[in-house]
């Protein structure tokens with residue numbers, strides 16, 4: 001079985017930049033691709049400052065830090081990804097856009113390359129159906145932020161081969177992650193359980209049961225969670241939470257997965273969470289002040 005030496009990451013947002021950082025700091029050559037050149041500049045600056053922080057805390061040596069930054073290359077040209085052994089997609093959570101990308105990747109990637117998706121909830125089997133290599137398509141679901149969170153969920157599509165699974169798991173092992181394996185059903189393991197909880201927190205706020213601060217404090221201290229569900233939703237991105245609820249509803253067909261109207265309204269009004277400076281909480285004033293409901 002071939003060893004993975006070079007990685008391409010598509011999407012230089014929250015997740016893609018963290019995955020690229022993991023790969024370069026573990027001695028792999030990385031192409032980071034985004035259609036938005038500003039996203040690439042932001043990702044390079046954020047990877048560089050994280051790597052410097054790791055060096056200053058002696059978590060990696062100066063040499064590994066310098067080597068990591070040399071291994072990172074950015075591009076907006078898909079053809080540059082031809083030499084990658086694995087391509088990890090981390091673009092926005094839209095099935096149509098991801099399918100189009102997988103079909104393009106199938107055309108430009110070398111025949112042995114694995115095509116992985118960091119999707120939070122979209123069917124790997126359906127993404128694989130956009131390619132001529134379904135046995136080499138797999139879900140590699142990192143948690144946010146990828147350099148810190150220990151877990152990677154691995155999802156096999158209906159036709160994913162044993163070799164693709166083993167190579168992907170070895171890459172996650174090399175990154176020092178713990179892996180869990182899920183069948184390819186909407187939400188996989190973590191979001192199947194987490195997102196209905198976040199949605200219920202929105203219902204609790206929407207129906208006036210409690211304030212957002214009390215909902216978050218109740219869940220933090222009452223269930224020993226490091227973050228309350230509403231705070232966590234802002235951290236993940238309310239647009240991502242909404243699209244996962246829609247995938248759960250469509251994929252599993254149960255009305256219990258219908259997104260809360262308040263979550264829908266926040267997304268419609270552009271309150272997407274921390275990345276926009278406003279979500280359930282308003283981050284542009286003080287960290288915990290919030291808009292009126």
Ligand SMILES: NC(=O)c1ccc[n+]([C@@H]2O[C@H](COP(=O)([O-])OP(=O)(O)OC[C@H]3O[C@@H](n4cnc5c(N)ncnc54)[C@H](O)[C@@H]3O)[C@@H](O)[C@H]2O)c1
Pocket residue numbers: 010011012013014015016033034035036039089090091092093094097101118119120121141142143144235236237240
């Ligand atoms: N945010 C989370 O907590 C989290 C956790 C796990 C998985 N995910 C999944 O990871 C993926 C990315 O999420 P994110 O939070 O990093 O999103 P993000 O919005 O921070 O970044 C997405 C990036 O993709 C780029 N992009 C969009 N379409 C593109 C295309 N066709 N080609 C190249 N680049 C393109 C955008 O310019 C943007 O920079 C989603 O599938 C999401 O469900 C997110």
